Structure formats: C-alpha cells, structure tokens
Amino acid sequence: MPTDNDDHIDRRTVLKYAGTAGAVGLAGCSGNGGDGGDGEDGMDGGDGEDGMDGEDGEDGGDAFELGVTMGQMDSGLDPQDHAETNTEIIVGQAYEGLLDRDKEGGIIAGLADDWERTDDGSVRFTLRDGVTFHNGDDLTAEDVRFSIRRIVFEDVGIASPQSNDLGVVDEVTAGDGEVTVSFEGYNPIAFQLFATNGEIVQQSWVEENGGDYINRNANGTGPFRVTEYNSGTEVLYEPNEDYWDGAPAVNELRMSASSESSTRVNQLLAEETDIVTNVPPNEVSRVNNSDVASINSVPSARIIFLQMRYDVEPFSSQQFRQALNHAVDVESIIENVLNGFGNITAQPTLEGHVGYNPDIEPYPYDPDEAERLVEESGHAGVEITLETPIGRYLRDVDIAQAAANQIDSLSNVSCEVEQREFSSLVQDVTAPDIEDRPHFNLLGWGNGEFDGSQTLTPLLSSSGALTVLENEELDGLLTDAEATEDPDERVGILQEANQLAHDLAPWVFMHQQFSVYGVSSDISWVPRSDEFIDPDTATQQ
Amino acid sequence: MSFGRFALKRSLQGVGVVWGVITVVFALRFVTPGSAINAVAPLDASQETRAAIAAELGLDQPLYVQYGQYVFDLLQGDMGRSYIKGQEVTTLVFERLPATVELAVAASVVAIVLAIPLGVVSATNRNEPVDYGATLLSLGGISTPNFWLGIMLILIFAVEFDIFNTSGRGVDVGDVALSVVNAEPFVGTLLAWLAYITLPAIALGTYFMALITRLTRSGMLDELSKGYVQAARAKGLPQTLIRYKHALRNTLIPVITVLGLQLGTLIGGAVITEAVFSWPGLGTLVIESINQRDWPALQGSLIVIGTSFVLVNILVDVVYAYLDPGVVND
Numbered sequence: 001m002p003t004d005n006d007d008h009i010d011r012r013t014v015l016k017y018a019g020t021a022g023a024v025g026l027a028g029c030s031g032n033g034g035d036g037g038d039g040e041d042g043m044d045g046g047d048g049e050d051g052m053d054g055e056d057g058e059d060g061g062d063a064f065e066l067g068v069t070m071g072q073m074d075s076g077l078d079p080q081d082h083a084e085t086n087t088e089i090i091v092g093q094a095y096e097g098l099l100d101r102d103k104e105g106g107i108i109a110g111l112a113d114d115w116e117r118t119d120d121g122s123v124r125f126t127l128r129d130g131v132t133f134h135n136g137d138d139l140t141a142e143d144v145r146f147s148i149r150r151i152v153f154e155d156v157g158i159a160s161p162q163s164n165d166l167g168v169v170d171e172v173t174a175g176d177g178e179v180t181v182s183f184e185g186y187n188p189i190a191f192q193l194f195a196t197n198g199e200i201v202q203q204s205w206v207e208e209n210g211g212d213y214i215n216r217n218a219n220g221t222g223p224f225r226v227t228e229y230n231s232g233t234e235v236l237y238e239p240n241e242d243y244w245d246g247a248p249a250v251n252e253l254r255m256s257a258s259s260e261s262s263t264r265v266n267q268l269l270a271e272e273t274d275i276v277t278n279v280p281p282n283e284v285s286r287v288n289n290s291d292v293a294s295i296n297s298v299p300s301a302r303i304i305f306l307q308m309r310y311d312v313e314p315f316s317s318q319q320f321r322q323a324l325n326h327a328v329d330v331e332s333i334i335e336n337v338l339n340g341f342g343n344i345t346a347q348p349t350l351e352g353h354v355g356y357n358p359d360i361e362p363y364p365y366d367p368d369e370a371e372r373l374v375e376e377s378g379h380a381g382v383e384i385t386l387e388t389p390i391g392r393y394l395r396d397v398d399i400a401q402a403a404a405n406q407i408d409s410l411s412n413v414s415c416e417v418e419q420r421e422f423s424s425l426v427q428d429v430t431a432p433d434i435e436d437r438p439h440f441n442l443l444g445w446g447n448g449e450f451d452g453s454q455t456l457t458p459l460l461s462s463s464g465a466l467t468v469l470e471n472e473e474l475d476g477l478l479t480d481a482e483a484t485e486d487p488d489e490r491v492g493i494l495q496e497a498n499q500l501a502h503d504l505a506p507w508v509f510m511h512q513q514f515s516v517y518g519v520s521s522d523i524s525w526v527p528r529s530d531e532f533i534d535p536d537t538a539t540q541q
Numbered sequence: 542m543s544f545g546r547f548a549l550k551r552s553l554q555g556v557g558v559v560w561g562v563i564t565v566v567f568a569l570r571f572v573t574p575g576s577a578i579n580a581v582a583p584l585d586a587s588q589e590t591r592a593a594i595a596a597e598l599g600l601d602q603p604l605y606v607q608y609g610q611y612v613f614d615l616l617q618g619d620m621g622r623s624y625i626k627g628q629e630v631t632t633l634v635f636e637r638l639p640a641t642v643e644l645a646v647a648a649s650v651v652a653i654v655l656a657i658p659l660g661v662v663s664a665t666n667r668n669e670p671v672d673y674g675a676t677l678l679s680l681g682g683i684s685t686p687n688f689w690l691g692i693m694l695i696l697i698f699a700v701e702f703d704i705f706n707t708s709g710r711g712v713d714v715g716d717v718a719l720s721v722v723n724a725e726p727f728v729g730t731l732l733a734w735l736a737y738i739t740l741p742a743i744a745l746g747t748y749f750m751a752l753i754t755r756l757t758r759s760g761m762l763d764e765l766s767k768g769y770v771q772a773a774r775a776k777g778l779p780q781t782l783i784r785y786k787h788a789l790r791n792t793l794i795p796v797i798t799v800l801g802l803q804l805g806t807l808i809g810g811a812v813i814t815e816a817v818f819s820w821p822g823l824g825t826l827v828i829e830s831i832n833q834r835d836w837p838a839l840q841g842s843l844i845v846i847g848t849s850f851v852l853v854n855i856l857v858d859v860v861y862a863y864l865d866p867g868v869v870n871d
Contacts, residue, residue, distance in 0.1 A: 075625040075833065082625075083583040159593035161582045215627040231626060231633055232829055233821035234709075258708055258819040259828060262692055266707045270700050423834050424574030432588055445584075458585035465585040 064540045065252040066523065067273035068533055069264050073232050073257040076215030079199035080151050083161035085446070089533045090235055090255055091199065094134070095220030098125045098144065098179075099195040103528045103537075105301070105352065105450040107195040111139060111221060112179075115191060121485075122182035123190045129177070131244050133202045134218065134225045141174035146203035148172045148181060157206065165197040186483055188490055189451050192354070196448040196530070223248045223536040232257075248536035265518060268293050274520040275533065281339035281395065287518045298527040299343055300515040302446040303350055303455065304393055306386060306403060306508035309439050309468045314379035321505040323373035325363035327410055328403045328508050332365075337398045342511035347498040348455045350512050352529075355452025355481075355494025360502050362509060371410050380412035387441040389422040394513055400442045403508065429466055437468065444513060448530050452494040453481055460501055469506040544866070548859050555851045562847035563615065563840075567608055570836045576600075577624050580834040598624055611840075620844070621837040625830075630841035633826065638845060641822030643714055644815070645807035647738050648746035649800065656750045657796070660757025665784055667762065675754060682751025691744035691817035698740060706736045708819040741818040745811055749803055756799060760792035794864070801857035805850035 074090040075082050082088070100110035109115075112125035131139040150156045152169040167187040173180045183190065205219045218226040223245070224237035234256040239247040256273070258264045264276040265283045269290050279287060284295050308315035308324070315321060334342040346362040349355050374380055384407070388400035400417050407415040420441075431437050443466075447454050461478050462470040477497040484490040502509070517527050525538035570577075577598065578591050586594075595601045599610070614621060620630035663675035699707040712734040720730040764770060765788050773783045808823070815824030823842050830839035 072829065072832070076623075076627040078627055081627055083581065083586075154593050159590070159597040161586065161590065161594060163590050163593075164583070164585065164587060211622070211627050212629055212632075230821065231628060231636060232826060256709065256819070259816055259825070259832075260819070263695065263708050263817060263819055266695050266700050270703065270707045272707055272709075421574060423576075423579055426579045426584065427574065427576055430579065430584060430586075465587060 064250060064523075065254070066250045066275070066535050066538055067254045067256065068275045068277075068535060069267055069273045070255070070257045070277045070533075071259055071261070071264070073255075074235070076231075077218050077226070077229065077235075078158075078211065078214045079201060079220065080147070080160050080162060081158055081211075081215070085531050086257070089531075091218065091220075092222070092532060093224040093237055093253065093255070093535070094218040094222045094226055095199040095201065096222045097194060097196075097198045097200060098127075099191060101195050101450075101528075101530060101532075103526055103534075105529050107191055110195075111144070111200055115194075117190070118180065120182070121186045122180050123187075123194075124178055124180045125194075126178045128244060131221050132242055133205070133221055134240060135202070135205065136242075137202060137204075139200070139202075139221055141177060141179050143203050144179045144200055145172045145174040146206070147200045148179070148198060150201070150206070151198060158211075162197055166193050186485060188482060188484060188487070189354075189449060189453060192449045192451045192454075196450075224250075224253055249539055250535050253535050268518045268520065271520065271522075274523050274538075275525065275535070276518040277515070277533070278394065279516045279518045281337075281341060281516075283518075284339055284341075284516070291521070293518050293520050295516060296519045296525070296527055297341055297514045297516045298529050299350075300446070300513050301350065301353070301448060301450060301530050302393075302444050302513040303345055303348065304342075304396075304399070304442070304444045304510045304513055305345075305348075306400075306440065306442050306510060307459070307468045308506060308508070309434065309437060310470060310506060311434065312439050314377065314382045314384065315439060317377035317379060318504060319373045319377035320379050320382075321508075322363065323370040323377065323410075323413075324407060324508050325505050326366045326373065327370035327407045327413070328510075329365040329406055330362065330510055333399055333402045334511055337395050337402055338511070338514075341394070341514035341516055343514075344511055345509045347502045347509065348460060348507070349452035349494065349498050350447065353447060353450045353452055355456075355491055355498060357495035357498040357502075360499055363505075367406075367410060371412055374410065374412045382412075383414045383416075384440055385416050385418050387418045387420050387425060387438045389425050389442065390419050392422040393442075393444040394516070396442060396444075399510070403442075403510070434467065434470075437466075442510075446531065450530075452498060453478065456494070456497055456501065457482075460506060469504065471500070471504060474500050474504070544862060547862055551855050551858050555855045558851050559844070559848050562851075563612065563844055564608075566840045566843045566847075567611060570840075571604070577834045577836055581624055615844075620841040623835050623838045625833045625835040626838065630837045633838055634823065634841045634845050637821060637823045637826045637842075639715075640710055640713070640820060641808055641811055641815070641824060644738065644741055644745060644811055644820055644822060645804055647742035648749060648807055648811075649804060651742045651746035652750035652753055653800065656753035657757050657793075659750075660754045661761055661784070661789060663754065663758045664761035664765065672758075675758070679751035679754040682747045682754075685747065687744050687748060688813045688817050690747060691741070691814055694740045694744055695817070704736075705740050708817075710737050710821050712737055741814055741820050744817065745807065745814040749807065752803075753796060753799070756796055757792060760795060761788060764788040764791050798857055798861060801853055801860075805853040808849050809846045 070086055070089065072086045074087040075084065077091055079091040079095040096110050098110050098112040099115065100108050102108050111128055111131055113128040114126040116124055118124050127139065127141060127144065133139060148166065148169065149172055150158065151160045151162050152166055167190060168184040170182045170184045200221065202219055206214060216229050216231065223240055223243045225240050226235060227238050228236040234254055237253040239251060241247045258267065261278060261280045261283065265279060265287060267273045268276045268287065269292060271292055279295060287293050287295050308321050310316060330344045334340060334344060344362050346360045347357055386400055386404045388396055390397055397419055404415045404417045407413055425441065428436065428438050429441065429443065445455055445459060457478055458464045459466050460469045460474060461467060462475050474497055477493055477500065481490050481493040481497065484493060515527055515531055519525055522541055523538050524541050528534060577600065578595050581594050582591050599607060611621065618631065620634065622628065623630055623633060626633065659675050663672045666672050695707050699705045712730060714734060717730050717734050720727050770783055770788055773787060811822060812824035812827055814820065815822045816828055823846060826838060827842045830842060
C-alpha cells in the first residue's frame with residue numbers, strides 16, 4: 001500500500017468531515033506554486049515547408065490540481081510497447097517524440113528543434129539543447145537512435161506493435177547533436193509519422209531495467225513526472241520543473257479511469273475530476289445544465305463508415321454500393337443519434353488532412369435514386385446483413401441500426417444488423433485473406449498522422465492490411481503518391497484518389513466522429529483533434 | 542472417519558477443484574472469439590508484426606506446451622506476464638485483491654448489521670405491519686439489480702446531496718489503521734474512508750442483506766415453535782431471554798454457514814459493483830482483461846477468485862464438521 005496515499009484522499013471530503021487544521025495537513029497542501037507555463041517557442045519549419053509560427057506565449061496562472069478521467073487506463077508505461085490511445089495519453093505526459101503536433105494537428109518541434117530532408121531522401125533531426133530526462137541525465141543522440149531502433153527492429157529488446165508507425169526504416173545514425181533516419185525507398189510522410197509516433201526513451205535506463213519496471217515507472221523528457229503508478233487505477237504526476245518549455249501550470253495531475261460513462265459524468269458533476277472523456281450524447285444536457293461543468297467537443301481524426309467487399313455479390317456492383325450511399329440519411333443520423341456530434345463525410349480523407357478534396361459532395365439522401373440504382377445493378381430483392389461492433393465507437397450499434405433500417409426501408413433491399421463483439425469482428429476484418437473478411441460491416445479509423453494515405457493505403461489499396469477493395473487505378477495513384485517528392489503534386493494525387501474512392505463507393509460514407517469531453521468550469525482547456533489530452537495546456541479559470 | 546482425515550479429504554478435493562478451475566480457465570481462451578494479438582497489435586499491423594508479437598507472447602507454441610508451461614509456472618507462484626500491461630500478473634492480481642476483500646467484508650457487515658435485527662424483529666412480530674415492512678424490504682433487496690441501485694445511490698447521495706464520493710478508493714482501511722500509528726487525525730481518515738466505501742458496500746450488500754433477513758426470519762420462527770422454547774416459556778423465563786439468548790443463538794448457526802459461503806460469492810460477484818463505482822479491485826481487473834483479451838491477467842484473476850471461493854468453502858465445511866461431528870460420518 002502506498003504510504004503517500006494522503007495525496008489523494010479527497011480533499012473536499014476530509015475538509016467537510018474533519019474540518020480541522022490537522023485534516024488540512026493530512027490532505028496535503030498544494031505546496032509551492034508552479035511557475036506557470038511559459039509560452040511556446042516559435043517553431044522553425046522543416047521539410048521545405050514554411051516555418052510555422054509558434055503560438056503566443058500565455059501567462060501561466062496559479063498552481064492548481066487537475067484530474068482527468070478516461071474510460072480505460074493504460075496498458076503499462078512502456079511508451080514503445082502499446083498501440084492504443086489511452087496508453088498514449090498516459091505515457092505521453094511523461095515522454096515525448098522528436099516532433100509534436102499543435103491542437104489542430106499541425107507539425108511543431110518536439111525534442112528536435114530543426115528537421116530537414118537530406119539529398120538522399122533521409123531525414124535529419126537536430127536535437128534541442130539542454131533537454132534532460134526525469135532522472136537528470138542529458139538527452140543524447142544515442143538515446144534517440146536507440147529509441148527509434150527499439151521501435152522498428154525486433155532484435156532491439158521488444159517486438160513493438162508500433163514497428164510500422166515510422167515507415168520502413170533502413171538505418172538510424174547518431175551524429176553530434178543530430179540523428180539521421182534513412183528509409184527503404186522514399187518516405188514522403190516521414191515528418192508526419194515522427195510527429196505522431198516515436199517517443200524517446202533513455203538507452204541506459206531501458207537496458208538496466210526489466211520490462212516489468214519500465215511498465216510501472218517512467219523516465220521521459222515530458223512536462224510531467226510520474227510520482228505514483230497504481231496499475232489500472234490511477235497515475236499521479238508532478239510538473240517537471242526542468243522541462244525545456246517551462247514547467248506546466250498544473251501543479252498536480254491525476255489520471256484515472258471509470259469504464260461506466262455515467263460514473264465519469266457523476267464524478268465531473270460532483271467536482272471530483274476536471275476532464276472526462278466520451279460523454280455519451282444522452283448525458284450532454286445534464287452536463288451543460290449543471291453549474292459546475294460544460295461540454296467541450298472537437299471533430300476527431302476518426303472516420304466512421306460501412307465498408308463493403310468489392311468481390312462478393314451484391315457489393316461487387318458499383319451501382320449497388322452507390323445505391324446504399326443514397327439510401328442512408330447520414331445527416332439525420334448525426335442529428336438524431338449523435339445529437340449533432342459528427343460531420344458528414346464524402347471521401348476517406350477528413351477535412352484538414354493532407355489530400356482532402358474540397359470539391360467532393362456527399363451522396364445526397366435519395367431513396368428513389370437508391371431503388372433505381374439497385375434495380376440497375378440487378379440485385380433487387382437481395383437480403384444483406386450489416387455487422388457492427390458493440391460499444392467501440394460512439395453509439396455504434398444505434399448508428400448501424402439506423403442505417404440498416406433506412407436501407408431496409410427500400411422496396412427492393414432488406415437489411416438486418418448483426419452485433420459483434422469488437423475483438424471478434426477485428427479478427428475477421430484483419431484476416432490475412434480478403435475471402436475471410438466480413439461482406440458488410442461498420443468500422444472506424446483514426447488517422448493520427450493527418451495524412452490521407454494513412455487511411456487510403458491500409459483500407460482501400462489492394463495490399464492494404466484491412467482492404468475491401470482491389471482497383472488498379474487507385475493502387476496506381478497511391479503508389480505515385482508514395483514516390484512523389486513534391487508535396488503539392490502529392491496532394492493533387494491524393495485528391496484524385498479520394499475522388500476515385502468516392503465514385504467507387506467501397507464504403508457507405510458516414511461521418512467524422514467527435515471527441516466529446518466534459519470539462520469543469522474551474523479550468524480552461526481546449527481539446528485536440530487527435531484524441532490526445534494535453535493537461536499541460538490547461539489553465540485555471 | 543476421524544476429523545483429521547475429513548479435513549485432509551476436503552483439502553485434497555479442494556486442490557482438485559482448483560486444478561479444474563485452472564484447466565477450464567485456460568481452455569476458455571480457445572473457445573472465446575477474438576485473439577490476444579488483435580488487442581496488442583494495431584489494426585493495420587502487417588502479418589510479420591503479428592507473427593513477431595505472437596512469438597513474443599508465446600502464442601505460436603502448440604496448446605499442450607502452453608498449458609504445461611502455464612501449470613508448471615503456476616506451481617512456482619508465477620502467473621505469467623500480462624500481454625497488455627507487460628507486468629507480472631501475480632503483482633497485478635495481489636495488488637487488487639485487498640480492495641475486493643475489503644469491499645466484500647464491508648458489504649457483509651452492512652448486510653449482517655441490518656439483516657439480523659430485521660429478521661428477528663420480523664419473526665417476533667409475525668404478520669404485523671413491521672413484519673410486512675421487512676418482507677417488502679427484503680423482496681425489494683432481492684429483486685433490485687445492484688448496478689441500478691449503485692447508480693441511484695451515486696446520483697442521490699454523491700451528486701445530489703454531496704455526502705459520499707461517487708467512486709474510487711482514495712483511502713483504504715489500512716490508511717485508517719496507519720493514521721493511529723502515525724498520530725494523524727483518526728476521525729478525519731475514518732470518515733474519508735467511509736465516504737468512499739459506504740455506497741459500494743450498500744450496493745453490493747443489499748441482495749445479501751435481503752437473503753439473510755429472510756433466512757433469519759424463517760430460522761427464528763422455526764426455533765420459536767420448538768419444544769425447548771415452549772418449555773422455557775412454561776418455566777416463566779423472560780421473553781427477551783428466550784428470544785435473544787436461546788432461539789437466536791440456534792438460528793445463527795445456519796446463518797453463519799451461509800455468511801461464510803456468501804463471502805466467496807461476494808468476492809466473485811463484485812464485478813458489476815466495482816465497475817459502477819470504479820472500485821480498483823479484482824472485478825475491474827476482470828472486466829479490463831476481458832475487454833483487452835489479456836488472457837494471463839484474466840486467468841490469474843479468475844484463479845484467485847476461484848481459489849478463494851474453494852478455500853472459504855473448505856473452511857466453512859471444516860468448522861461445521863468441528864461443531865457438528867455427525868457431518869464427518871455422513
């Protein structure tokens with residue numbers, strides 16, 4: 001049992017009952033005030049892009065405590081041995097990568113303050129001076145080399161589930177204050193990949209400690225240090241006073257989880273926590289009507305769609321696939337099922353991501369046109385089943401049921417829903433052979449790289465890990481995009497690919513999911529579109 | 542059969558049951574859809590990455606090798622390493638066990654403190670309004686789903702009236718004990734502990750309370766109709782003495798047996814209550830592990846739950862045999 005449990009005895013409760021000076025001592029005082037976050041530095045652009053201006057520096061307020069409650073805790077603190085968002089949020093407070101992203105998804109400097117592409121297509125990062133790990137040691141180029149190699153090469157410690165996340169890395173070389181990464185072939189999105197992935201660990205610390213220790217302790221360079229780790233329950237942090245960008249304003253951070261969404265909302269309304277994730281639409285008004293908190297939502301980098309396999313009837317018919325796009329009233333689903341928390345989509349790439357084509361309009365809701373196209377496809381009278389995961393995406397089952405009802409209401413198609421446990425559906429969706437994959441299913445896809453290719457290639461290219469389509473023209477465009485060194489030209493190719501994907505209609509294009517947070521009125525915090533939570537940017541109201 | 546042999550026999554049977562639990566729990570993963578690799582690897586992982594992860598987790602070995610290795614490790618107290626958390630399962634499980642035991646014991650206390658007086662009052666006032674009231678209460682207790690009760694308790698007593706905490710376990714019973722040793726304000730810590738544990742203990746203990754009330758009532762009625770009670774009445778002994786010294790004592794023997802057995806049920810059955818109250822016990826570990834297909838952690842939790850159930854059963858049997866030697870020869 002941790003002896004410093006006193007820190008998280010609920011202050012309100014203790015004060016309420018005990019009401020003595022002693023109780024205040026027991027609960028632990030807030031202690032010395034943090035300096036408040038300094039403004040971010042202006043960032044130099046790399047990769048031939050224009051230099052990005054840094055955000056204006058904000059004055060930090062007084063020190064304060066902040067609680068974040070998510071649906072699920074981390075799966076261990078090793079920043080390179082996981083592949084899911086909750087763990088990323090928890091380890092990402094303590095660890096950082098070479099590059100980072102701003103709230104809108106733009107690339108900004110991280111541990112590297114300059115980055116460029118060399119003549120041979122490799123990428124070179126110049127490390128920021130004066131960065132130290134939480135144990136006080138300096139960050140070195142060797143640490144960076146080791147970290148990247150630990151992710152991509154299986155023989156460096158672990159088989160990391162992130163091994164594909166940095167592209168096909170050939171070698172990493174460490175120089176004096178700089179690190180060069182070379183790839184097998186040209187990697188046009190190297191910087192996008194490094195801005196989302198590739199957290200840096202200290203080589204000696206990792207080599208000296210076993211996996212069990214690394215998963216329970218942290219030694220990164222990030223804005224917060226882990227002070228207490230209770231597996232599956234909560235993680236406590238203190239600000240890293242030596243942080244290169246200035247210590248955050250938050251004086252004590254607590255991250256915890258409640259799997260029940262109603263419990264999370266109740267915690268927020270009882271003022272036991274400050275930020276809660278995934279507030280269900282039916283709880284939104286309860287939060288907004290309270291005096292103590294409100295809803296803060298942001299379009300996320302996750303797209304929801306109904307995918308149809310190109311090689312099985314009736315989905316092999318492009319007309320039939322287009323018919324289903326006309327049959328589903330996405331606007332009404334967003335309005336009625338999601339309480340407005342969604343943006344309608346018309347292509348696999350989301351607005352704001354590289355390769356988004358602004359000229360593509362969503363398929364209009366038109367049941368008559370849908371029926372006509374079904375007749376034309378020669379599949380009138382067909383019976384189809386939509387498989388949906390249960391509880392994986394915001395109101396997934398309700399969305400699937402609404403869409404299936406609308407399809408079913410066509411005079412010449414009947415459609416029913418089959419609810420699947422997510423893990424079991426994933427097993428089928430990722431089956432090595434396309435013949436083993438579901439014919440028609442709901443799926444969501446998060447694109448943390450903000451680049452169209454990171455959705456198009458895995459989901460719609462012939463060799464994609466989860467593909468439902470095989471189309472030479474689309475494959476050709478994606479191959480061209482991969483080899484194109486001119487960023488503008490590449491955007492043009494991806495836009496063309498998106499137009500083609502819209503016309504081929506391998507998906508019923510649904511919506512962009514929103515991240516819906518409940519936020520205490522005591523703080524001011526703007527959520528990010530990549531689902532990461534950054535309490536170091538929160539300030540006291 | 543001597544008492545010693547009986548105890549030994551029951552213990553050996555217990556070992557057999559635990560081995561059965563281990564085997565069934567191990568087999569479960571092969572009949573459950575969804576692979577652990579999908580929980581570890583990202584959706585777009587290549588087949589090579591999947592294979593590498595499978596090899597690292599030992600999932601590429603034949604079943605009998607995995608089973609043999611698992612049992613062999615278990616015998617040495619090693620429950621393996623969590624696929625998802627990368628930590629020793631033994632540590633994970635034994636970190637969580639105290640919270641679950643604490644909740645189960647607190648729920649039992651809530652149940653006993655309310656149920657026994659209620660059952661006695663109900664029996665001694667048979668067919669009177671207080672009896673009907675108690676019957677209605679226990680009927681309600683048995684038929685109320687504990688997750689619904691939990692949510693209602695949170696809404697009313699934590700959110701609306703702000704008396705208790707909504708969830709979590711900020712202070713544990715160990716902290717209360719330590720506050721005495723460390724000369725910290727004991728009352729403050731005790732109240733803080735109560736603020737966390739009261740609602741989940743009520744939510745979990747209500748069903749149990751209803752059950753014990755019914756059991757106490759019927760046991761008490763049974764005893765009160767027996768000859769010795771009538772004889773005592775004829776002798777002119779005071780009613781209070783007859784009821785609370787003689788009849789209640791005899792009623793409590795079967796009640797205590799049920800209490801013992803129910804403690805095991807509470808440890809295993811706290812899953813839903815723990816989820817509603819974010820109580821950091823084995824129940825939440827079970828749910829997390831199921832969601833993440835983290836088989837070693839799930840197996841470890843289930844084995845510990847199963848073993849504690851078996852242990853409590855053996856203990857109850859042995860104590861019962863000690864109190865009533867007739868059981869040994871049955």
